[in-house]
Amino acid sequence: MVPELSPEEERLLIRDISVAAESDTKEGDTFFLITHRWWQSWLDYVNQEMLVEPANGSYETAALNSRRRPPAIDNTDLIDDATSEEVSNVEMELHDTLVEGRDYILLPQPVWEKLHGWYGGGPILPRKAINTGLSQADLAIEVYPLRLQLILIQKGERAIVRISKKDTVGDLHRKACDVFELTLDQVSIWDYYGQQKHALMDNMDKTLDDANIQMDQDILVEILSDSMDGGSSLQENGYPERDSSSMLIDASGTTENTSNYYTSPSSELDNNTTATTATANNNTMHGTNHIATRGVGAGPVGLTGLLNLGNTCFMNSAIQCLVHTPEFAKYFREDYHREINWQNPLGMVGELALAFGDLLRKLWAPGRTPVSPRPFKTKLARFAPQFSGYSQHDSQELLAFLLDGLHEDLNRVKHRPYIKTRDADGRLDEEVADEYWANHIARNNSIIVDVCQGQFKSTLVCPVCEKVSVTFDPFMYLSLPLQSASSRSMTVLVFSGISPPSPVTVSVPKQGRIRDLIQALSNSCSVKSGERILLAEVRGHSVYQFLEDPVLLLSTIKDDDHLVAYKVPKLEKNATTYVQFIHRREEPELANSSSSTTWKPFGVPLVYQISRNSTKIFDLYQIVNVMLSPMKLNQGPNYTGNSTSNYQTTCGMKLQLLEKGNSCLDLFEEEGEKAIAVPANSISAVVFVNWSKMDLKRYDVTSMENIPVVVKYAPPLKRTRGEPLSLYACLDAFLREEPLVPEDMWFCPRCKEQRQASKKLDLWRLPDVLVIHLKRFSFSRSTKHKLETFVDFPIHNLDLTNYVANKRSSHRQSYELYALSNHYGSMASGHYTAHIKLLEENRWYNFDDSHVMPINEDEVKSAAAYVLFYRRVKGDDTAISNGRYRFYNSSHR
Numbered sequence: 058m059v060p061e062l063s064p065e066e067e068r069l070l071i072r073d074i075s076v077a078a079e080s081d082t083k084e085g086d087t088f089f090l091i092t093h094r095w096w097q098s099w100l101d102y103v104n105q106e107m108l109v110e111p112a113n114g115s116y117e118t119a120a121l122n123s124r125r126r127p128p129a130i131d132n133t134d135l136i137d138d139a140t141s142e143e144v145s146n147v148e149m150e151l152h153d154t155l156v157e158g159r160d161y162i163l164l165p166q167p168v169w170e171k172l173h174g175w176y177g178g179g180p181i182l183p184r185k186a187i188n189t190g191l192s193q194a195d196l197a198i199e200v201y202p203l204r205l206q207l208i209l210i211q212k213g214e215r216a217i218v219r220i221s222k223k224d225t226v227g228d229l230h231r232k233a234c235d236v237f238e239l240t241l242d243q244v245s246i247w248d249y250y251g252q253q254k255h256a257l258m259d260n261m262d263k264t265l266d267d268a269n270i271q272m273d274q275d276i277l278v279e280i281l282s283d284s285m286d287g288g289s290s291l292q293e294n295g296y297p298e299r300d301s302s303s304m305l306i307d308a309s310g311t312t313e314n315t316s317n318y319y320t321s322p323s324s325e326l327d328n329n330t331t332a333t334t335a336t337a338n339n340n341t342m343h344g345t346n347h348i349a350t351r352g353v354g355a356g357p358v359g360l361t362g363l364l365n366l367g368n369t370c371f372m373n374s375a376i377q378c379l380v381h382t383p384e385f386a387k388y389f390r391e392d393y394h395r396e397i398n399w400q401n402p403l404g405m406v407g408e409l410a411l412a413f414g415d416l417l418r419k420l421w422a423p424g425r426t427p428v429s430p431r432p433f434k435t436k437l438a439r440f441a442p443q444f445s446g447y448s449q450h451d452s453q454e455l456l457a458f459l460l461d462g463l464h465e466d467l468n469r470v471k472h473r474p475y476i477k478t479r480d481a482d483g484r485l486d487e488e489v490a491d492e493y494w495a496n497h498i499a500r501n502n503s504i505i506v507d508v509c510q511g512q513f514k515s516t517l518v519c520p521v522c523e524k525v526s527v528t529f530d531p532f533m534y535l536s537l538p539l540q541s542a543s544s545r546s547m548t549v550l551v552f553s554g555i556s557p558p559s560p561v562t563v564s565v566p567k568q569g570r571i572r573d574l575i576q577a578l579s580n581s582c583s584v585k586s587g588e589r590i591l592l593a594e595v596r597g598h599s600v601y602q603f604l605e606d607p608v609l610l611l612s613t614i615k616d617d618d619h620l621v622a623y624k625v626p627k628l629e630k631n632a633t634t635y636v637q638f639i640h641r642r643e644e645p646e647l648a649n650s651s652s653s654t655t656w657k658p659f660g661v662p663l664v665y666q667i668s669r670n671s672t673k674i675f676d677l678y679q680i681v682n683v684m685l686s687p688m689k690l691n692q693g694p695n696y697t698g699n700s701t702s703n704y705q706t707t708c709g710m711k712l713q714l715l716e717k718g719n720s721c722l723d724l725f726e727e728e729g730e731k732a733i734a735v736p737a738n739s740i741s742a743v744v745f746v747n748w749s750k751m752d753l754k755r756y757d758v759t760s761m762e763n764i765p766v767v768v769k770y771a772p773p774l775k776r777t778r779g780e781p782l783s784l785y786a787c788l789d790a791f792l793r794e795e796p797l798v799p800e801d802m803w804f805c806p807r808c809k810e811q812r813q814a815s816k817k818l819d820l821w822r823l824p825d826v827l828v829i830h831l832k833r834f835s836f837s838r839s840t841k842h843k844l845e846t847f848v849d850f851p852i853h854n855l856d857l858t859n860y861v862a863n864k865r866s867s868h869r870q871s872y873e874l875y876a877l878s879n880h881y882g883s884m885a886s887g888h889y890t891a892h893i894k895l896l897e898e899n900r901w902y903n904f905d906d907s908h909v910m911p912i913n914e915d916e917v918k919s920a921a922a923y924v925l926f927y928r929r930v931k932g933d934d935t936a937i938s939n940g941r942y943r944f945y946n947s948s949h950r
Contacts, residue, residue, distance in 0.1 A: 064126075067175070068103035071168055078165035082186060088198050089169035090151075090182040092135055094613060096162045098127045099172070128602075130178030134615070135161055149180055150219075151201065156882070163198050187223045199223075201272070203265060207233050208249065209278045226268055227261030233278045242281075249277035271908060359386075359895055361420045362427040362907035366434060367447040370906055374889035375452040376430065377904045378876040378926050379459065380417045381893045382826055384508045389414040390421060396467050396504070404465035405440045412436040413463060427907035452878045452889050453830045453924050460533050460828075464505035473500045481527050486514065487865060490821055493529035501531075509533055512822035514862050517803055517814045520796075524807040529821060534828035534924075537787040539844045545611065547574060548765045549592070549620045550661060551582055557687045557760040558661065561622075565611060572607035578622050591623045591635070591664060595764060598658035600637050600741065616768035625666045635741035636672075638663040638681055638712075640761070642748045656747060660761040664741075675729030677712055681746060688756045710752055715743035784850040784925075787831070788860060792818050819862035823870055827855075829925040833880065843883060847920040850874070855927055872927035879921040892917050 062070070102125070137152045155161055163184070164172070173181070186196045202219045209215065216236045220229055226246075234241055248256040248270065254277060258268060270276075359381065363373040379385055393414060397407040412433045419428045438445035441458055476496045481489045494512055501510075510531050517526040545567045552558045563577035575590045584590060592604040596619065604620070614620070640663075641656040663684045667676065713721040714733060724733070724744070735742045794817040797803060802811040833844045855872040875894045880887050891904040892912065903912045 062175075064103040071103075071171065074167045074171060075165065078167050082165065082196060084186055084188045084196060086186045087166045087183050088163045088186060089166065090132065090135060090161045090184065090200070091130060091164055091169070091172070092132050093158070093160055093162055094134070095127060095130050095132075097613060102127055127176060128178075130173065130176050132178070132180050132182055133596075135182065136180065149182070151182070155200070157200070158883070163200075185221065187221065203270060204273055205229070205270065206273070206275050207236060207278050208275055209237050209280070211280050212237070220265065222266040222270065223264050225261060226258045226263050226265065229258070229265060229270075229276065230261060233276070237278060239278075239280070245279050245281060247277035247279060249275040357895065357898055358421050358423055359897075360902060360909050361422070361425055362904060362909045363420075364427050364429045365906040366429070366431060368449045369430065369434065369447070370889040371450045371452040372430065372434065372437075372444070372455055373906050374878040374891040374904070375456045375459065375924075376416065376433075377420075377891040377893055378878055378924065379413075379456070380420050381876055381895070382508070382926065383875075383896060383928070384504070384826065386417065386421060388504050389417045393467070393504075396469060398466060398468045398471060400471065401465050401468055404468065405436075405462055407466050408436050409440060409459075409462045410466035413459070425909070449887065451834070452880070456828070456878075456924060457533070460505055460509060464501065464503045467503040467505065469502040470500055476500070478528075486527070486821075487863065489527065490514065490529040490863065494531075494822065497531050505533075506531075508826045509824050509828060511820065511824040511827070514819040514821040516817045516819070518817075519803075519805040519808060519812050519814050521810075521812060522805065522807045524805050526803075526806070534830055535788075535791065536830040536832055537784075537791045538832050539782060539787060539846045539848065545569075545768075547611070547614070547620070547767050549574075549578060549622045549767075550764050551578065551622045552624065552663065552684065553582055553687075554624050554684060555687060557757070558621075559760060560765045567611075569611045570607060571604050571609040571611065574611060575607070582622075582624065584624060587627055588624050589627050591625045591666070593621050593623070593664060595619045595621050595661055598660060599639050599662055599743075600664065603635070603740065614767060617766045619764045620767060621661055621664075621764065623664045625664070628666055628668075633666050634669045634735050636665055636667050636677070636680075636735075636744055637741050638665075638677075638684075638744050638746045640746050640748060640758075642753060643750070656745070660758055661764050663746075667735075667742075669735050670732075672733055672735070673729060674712075674724045674726070674731050674733060677724060677733070677744060678726055678729070681710065681712070685756060688758065688760065690755055690757055710749065711747045713745040713747065715745065721745065782846050782848050784829070784848055784855070787848065788857075792820070792860070820857065820860050821863045823857060823861060823929070825929045827857075827872055827927040827929075829927065831923055831925070833923060843880075843887075845920050847918075848922060850918065850922065850925055852914060852917060854930075869930075871930040873930055874917070874925060875928050876926035877917070877922050878924040879919065880923040881921045889923075890921075 135151055135155060137150045152160075157163065173179075184198050184200050187199050188196060199221055202221045205218055205220065207216045207218060214237060218232055218236065220232060230241065230244075230246055233239075233246055234244060237244075246258045247254045248258055248268065252275060256268075258276075260268070363369075363376065365373065380389075393410070397410055398404055399407050416428070416430060416433045434444075440462065444450055444455060444458075476499060478496070479492070490512065498506070510533055513530045513532055515528045515530055518524070546562055546564055548560050548562045550558050551561045561578065561581050563574070563581055565573045565577050571592065575592055578584075578590050578592075582590070594601045594604060594614075604614075639658055640660045641658050643654040644657045645654050663681065665680050665684065667680075712724040714724055716722055733742070794815055796813050796815050803814040803816075804810070805812045805814070829850075831848055833846075834842070852874045855874070857870040857872065858868075861870055875896065877892050879890045879892065881890070882888055890906075892901060893904055894901050901912050901914055901917055903910050903916075
């Protein structure tokens with residue numbers, strides 16, 4: 058029932074309820090997910106501005122800002138129907154990749170109840186507030202409860218369940234018994250981490266969080282021997298005997314456990330402008346639940362996680378990449394103390410090197426007990442106050458500081474000589490480059506230089522006198538720009554009326570509006586002066602909504618939506634309405650053993666604009682005939698698609714008008730002159746087109762059944778919002794010649810003036826370990842933005858041979874990826890992890906704070922990749938490397 062409230066009254070009431078709920082939030086409170094699309098439409102509705110009539114009498118601006126009241130709440134786009142049937146204890150499964158603020162909003166129970174009472178709809182998706190364990194005040198909404206796989210080997214059965222990590226072992230025990238129809242005293246359950254019996258779960262009062270149970274983990278359900286009648290037995294490691302039929306499968310991937318902090322929606326209602334929903338500021342977004350990594354006895358070393366001290370995932374990610382650099386691991390596990398430069402005024406009196414070395418040794422010690430980086434963080438904050446406290450920071454910025462700080466603490470040069478740089482004076486580049494590098498090594502000589510530093514060739518050209526200046530400068534890492542796409546390709550199925558419906562892909566501004574998409578389609582489809590494009594979103598063979606608001610942002614349209622465009626005549630909107638023709642065909646009732654059939658919808662609906670008061674039954678038959686004519690098969694030479702005579706002789710379809718109460722009124726062709734009654738307040742009338750079997754043979758409906766998504770990406774498994782971009786393309790953009798920015802003018806020694814010179818960078822000397830930073834974050838005076846572009850970077854054979862300007866060596870410059878730092882989410886509430894390859898095992902692992910899990914190599918690439926670590930392939934030329942071999946083959950000063 059529609060409430061007797063104005064949009065402003067709705068806004069104020071929801072704001073007040075939100076404020077009250079926010080101040081009283083406690084553990085155990087229920088919150089509800091609501092789709093961001095509906096929430097945004099409601100914000101638009103309640104924040105619309107009422108404009109007075111301007112002097113020229115035009116209401117155009119007022120019309121653009123006016124919003125209709127939203128329809129019923131529709132959360133179906135949050136539901137993953139494909140996986141809901143696999144989980145036994147919840148009614149509906151959410152898509153695994155939902156992000157708060159982009160896909161959904163969390164509403165406290167009083168707010169949800171009020172909105173649901175006004176608008177109705179669903180499905181209803183409740184979630185509980187839990188305590189994260191950091192402090193009593195730290196609450197999170199458990200959007201994704203633990204998903205666990207129960208394995209009953211003795212009966213060859215398994216099941217997947219959802220359960221809160223704050224539930225107890227006893228709750229899981231009871232759930233397992235319910236699933237497999239066993240009694241409590243019949244079974245015991247085991248922590249089956251890594252497909253091995255790790256620990257018997259017999260403390261029934263312990264929470265699953267405290268028991269260290271993690272997302273997508275296996276739980277072994279074991280029937281006690283005295284309650285079995287001849288069942289197969291288990292070996293000590295939990296695997297069945299050879300003669301038993303095994304139902305074991307690999308652990309279920311590495312899906313993140315997303316527990317989102319609650320952000321009150323009241324902040325969006327404090328003014329009369331539509332606010333962008335803020336994503337919650339938290340570190341639990343991708344599974345940072347401070348879960349300890351298990352000890353595995355005498356297993357492989359190097360698989361130890363780091364505890365999250367509170368927003369320290371950025372530090373943990375950077376540290377794991379550095380400690381798993383083989384050259385650093387070897388160096389700091391041996392006696393490095395003799396190389397500490399205690400007197401270097403640019404260093405940290407050796408304290409940073411000692412703290413890092415101590416932490417590295419703990420991470421490489423046997424066992425899997427997670428390590429607390431608190432002593433290291435204390436030292437870090439002492440020398441770098443910008444990293445003090447527990448705010449979120451940038452892992453690349455920390456890496457840059459660590460590399461530079463470790464270099465200064467370990468610089469073998471105790472007294473730096475003063476060296477004056479000589480001009481090239483026409484000398485060969487090779488000679489000048491070697492001189493620059495020798496001068497650099499004379500002042501900077503450390504394990505960091507040996508492993509990570511390379512050399513640029515930098516060329517500046519004066520735009521006035523054409524003076525050329527060439528220098529050769531060291532670098533520690535490459536910061537490559539990502540070319541942010543300003544446009545977006547969108548595919549729409551178009552009904553033109555003269556040919557079968559076909560997909561049309563157009564390019565529109567990424568931050569554009571519906572009017573931009575309509576204009577692009579109009580240009581592409583050659584829309585005439587008396588026609589226009591009607592845009593609709595189709596779901597389930599019917600129109601979900603008409604997209605007529607010209608200022609609606611294109612960002613509200615998701616990549617997997619289905620859009621259809623119809624050419625319709627330009628008519629007065631007040632006297633017209635839309636009619637959508639929904640196709641149906643007879644299909645057998647599967648659940649009925651008899652031969653009865655039922656009408657099932659199929660294909661894409663036809664949409665046309667009709668007169669509200671003077672449309673006749675004959676007109677509807679004529680519209681269907683005209684719109685379907687391009688799809689008719691075997692059209693003879695005398696066929697006229699626009700024929701208006703005797704429709705029923707060419708087609709056996711029957712039309713039915715959907716009336717109130719979902720009853721259908723048959724529209725007989727014989728009553729063609731009879732007018733149809735269109736409800737006064739309806740946006741569109743619905744007419745069913747019931748196809749006969751004969752007509753299905755006369756028309757080719759293939760083009761009408763295959764409706765494309767807005768954007769289809771390649772490779773198909775990469776679900777990213779950015780556009781694929783090659784790492785080589787990023788490198789090309791970085792090395793491209795371009796003028797200096799005005800703030801960075803160059804003093805020309807010949808002109809004796811500041812000049813905006815052109816600058817060209819070339820790679821001259823490559824390090825053994827190449828660190829590549831992808832510049833995902835952009836800053837301006839008013840905005841901060843993260844680029845979600847998927848960069849296609851090589852895992853094997855990053856070939857930089859052709860990028861090296863020094864051609865003295867003909868050897869290939871090839872690199873292999875061994876580590877990367879990932880960033881998920883937004884700038885304000887993101888989360889860092891690391892993907893690391895243990896070279897001894899030749900296997901990849903995901904380091905998510907204290908949680909370490911094996912992953913497949915095809916999981917390494919994602920749009921979250923932020924800092925890449927490459928290692929030179931052995932056997933490549935080392936003569937032009939950075940001097941590392943000189944260090945290992947010489948005595949240490």
